[in-house]
Amino acid sequence: MKTQIISGPIGVDHPSVKRVLGIAEEIMRKNKILNIENLYNLAKKRLKIPRNGLLSIIQFLINKKILIEGSKFSKETVLSNYIRNGIYNYIRIHPGVHFSILRKKALPEEKGSSGQLVWHLEMLLKFNYIKKIKVGNYTVFLPFDIDEKVGKILFILRDRINYKVIQLLFKEKTVVKPEIYKEIEEKREDVYYRINNLIDQDIIILSASSDKDICINPNIKNLFTDILKTSNLNIERK
Amino acid sequence: MVLNWNIEVILDLIFSSVLLITTIISYTSPKTKNITSLFFLRLSFVFVGLFMFFDGVSILFLNKLISRISGLLLFPLAIFVIIGINYTIKENFYSIGLILVFGLGILLVYLGLQPGAVGISKDIGYPRTDWRGLFNIMGMLFSAIGSFYLLYWGARTFLNAPFLIKKDASLLFLGVMIASLFGMLFYLLYIFETFFILLSNFSMIIGLLIFTIAIIREPKLLYIFPFTVYRIVVKDREGHPLFDHDWSESNISETIFTGFLNAVQLMSEEVMHIGGLLDINLEEGILILKESERITVGLVASKSSKLLRDSVVSFTTDFEQKFDRELKTSIEDMPAYESAYELIEKHFSNFPYKILKSKKQPLLLTGKFIKIPQELDNKLRSVFTDEKEYEAVKAELIKSPLSIPSEFLKSYNEMQEELRQISGEDVKYLDTESNLDE
Numbered sequence: 001m002k003t004q005i006i007s008g009p010i011g012v013d014h015p016s017v018k019r020v021l022g023i024a025e026e027i028m029r030k031n032k033i034l035n036i037e038n039l040y041n042l043a044k045k046r047l048k049i050p051r052n053g054l055l056s057i058i059q060f061l062i063n064k065k066i067l068i069e070g071s072k073f074s075k076e077t078v079l080s081n082y083i084r085n086g087i088y089n090y091i092r093i094h095p096g097v098h099f100s101i102l103r104k105k106a107l108p109e110e111k112g113s114s115g116q117l118v119w120h121l122e123m124l125l126k127f128n129y130i131k132k133i134k135v136g137n138y139t140v141f142l143p144f145d146i147d148e149k150v151g152k153i154l155f156i157l158r159d160r161i162n163y164k165v166i167q168l169l170f171k172e173k174t175v176v177k178p179e180i181y182k183e184i185e186e187k188r189e190d191v192y193y194r195i196n197n198l199i200d201q202d203i204i205i206l207s208a209s210s211d212k213d214i215c216i217n218p219n220i221k222n223l224f225t226d227i228l229k230t231s232n233l234n235i236e237r238k
Numbered sequence: 239m240v241l242n243w244n245i246e247v248i249l250d251l252i253f254s255s256v257l258l259i260t261t262i263i264s265y266t267s268p269k270t271k272n273i274t275s276l277f278f279l280r281l282s283f284v285f286v287g288l289f290m291f292f293d294g295v296s297i298l299f300l301n302k303l304i305s306r307i308s309g310l311l312l313f314p315l316a317i318f319v320i321i322g323i324n325y326t327i328k329e330n331f332y333s334i335g336l337i338l339v340f341g342l343g344i345l346l347v348y349l350g351l352q353p354g355a356v357g358i359s360k361d362i363g364y365p366r367t368d369w370r371g372l373f374n375i376m377g378m379l380f381s382a383i384g385s386f387y388l389l390y391w392g393a394r395t396f397l398n399a400p401f402l403i404k405k406d407a408s409l410l411f412l413g414v415m416i417a418s419l420f421g422m423l424f425y426l427l428y429i430f431e432t433f434f435i436l437l438s439n440f441s442m443i444i445g446l447l448i449f450t451i452a453i454i455r456e457p458k459l460l461y462i463f464p465f466t467v468y469r470i471v472v473k474d475r476e477g478h479p480l481f482d483h484d485w486s487e488s489n490i491s492e493t494i495f496t497g498f499l500n501a502v503q504l505m506s507e508e509v510m511h512i513g514g515l516l517d518i519n520l521e522e523g524i525l526i527l528k529e530s531e532r533i534t535v536g537l538v539a540s541k542s543s544k545l546l547r548d549s550v551v552s553f554t555t556d557f558e559q560k561f562d563r564e565l566k567t568s569i570e571d572m573p574a575y576e577s578a579y580e581l582i583e584k585h586f587s588n589f590p591y592k593i594l595k596s597k598k599q600p601l602l603l604t605g606k607f608i609k610i611p612q613e614l615d616n617k618l619r620s621v622f623t624d625e626k627e628y629e630a631v632k633a634e635l636i637k638s639p640l641s642i643p644s645e646f647l648k649s650y651n652e653m654q655e656e657l658r659q660i661s662g663e664d665v666k667y668l669d670t671e672s673n674l675d676e
Binding site for chain 2: 028065
């Protein structure tokens, strides 16, 4: 196979190489499979370059890693990107995680922007590895097979103060609302804000006996118990 | 003296002339001139030509001595076929088959010198010389050995030929099939009907012609077996990579490869003098290193070979000459040395590429060379300010479902808005600093 078949030395700036590249790009843009056969046939038809010359160009493009071996993403291959794989593993181990935490924890050090994180999350969403739910103003991410209701609770439990409040309510059954911040030794306004949120989310309810007493919503208490017992959800570190 | 002109004589003389001319052409072709294995195969073709010439002349003059000589020519013919094929397979002359054929050859010579080994018959309407008895059987055996070797090698070459030269390998195999399989088939039929000797000769000549054309078109066919060339790397004396080129995928890891190059560069004064050549045996192959005044060239192949070493040396010399200015001014940019591709074609043109495995092998364009709509490109550039990140995402874009870009941009904007909203809240619902994941 000789490059002399094409006039001038072969290189990225060679007109024939540029034209073959253009054809490769066109095939991909039309969402067709790019392989040697398709590229060769189309280029041969359009450019009328001799067989050996055309194969030389394709070989050159592969050698210079301009054309690389690979195909469109599939469910199996989408995780071949190690950063994406890392993000997916993080979500799997920490279901109900928020974007801001992923940004800090799931990207390799100094190796990713928010844009990159959104890109990878979008790919994981597209291929049904994860799903996202909205809890209040927060978008949180879960492995695809985790129920949304569970995901919501997991997200809530990721907050340190929420976690303390829930733990207390589990222990005491019913607690007087103004006493909670003292019990868990946190700022009053922070605790009140969270209690109101938990009430809004129907996680806790006002007790029937007094509007100052609160307790966990009995309808989801069992779910909470299960989640708190499930150590592999990785939320019981403290 | 009346000459015994007949169709067989005419065909024999035409065939031998064609074969000798073809052999001379293949010798003058610059692509195939210096290939050692082809030198031996070419010699065997010369002997096929001589065999046909002597066969024709023996019938023309009805001369038994010349007929004996034609039979004896099968001995060197078979020897050179075997040597040529051994050389293409393992870059070595020797094989048990060669020794056996050598032994049988002595027997052939002995039988050929016996009285009554050649006679004159009139089986196909004209008088012709033919071999008799054991000499005839041995002659057929030698023809069969040559044919078998050729067929075996042709089939192996066809089956193992990389995709890029498969078409030429098919042509070669076709030639081998016609020359050996059909040639032998007609030769066997000749036992029953003398006429088939004409068809046998005809098949042989056509097959060998096709064979020669295939080899002249693609000499890489002769280098499929002896070794696999994986890659070549050129570095300057400071260790900066200047050029690399791949022929095949290698099991030798990049780290080991560059590690060796760097290590050898560091201790080159002790291990090898400037201008020296070094072979390092690796588990997966061999690393041939050539150290010159300004560059180090490393070539990885499955095994060492004089041909490869010579090619590395001449490549190194040409590389230094071609990029003299760049090397003197210590230019380290790889694109400046891109045209070294021509030197690869010059010095390694006979080694087949094995990176392309099949015509159905899926390919992708790398990010740098993908053109995307300007509007989308602008948006992506505003999101990814880091060029490397941008290229990486662009490369993935082409492999992704069509809806991904729009969904990504929507999600990105939503996420930005969400973060803005959260940061504006008086009390952080999600206490990220003390999150349970900490």
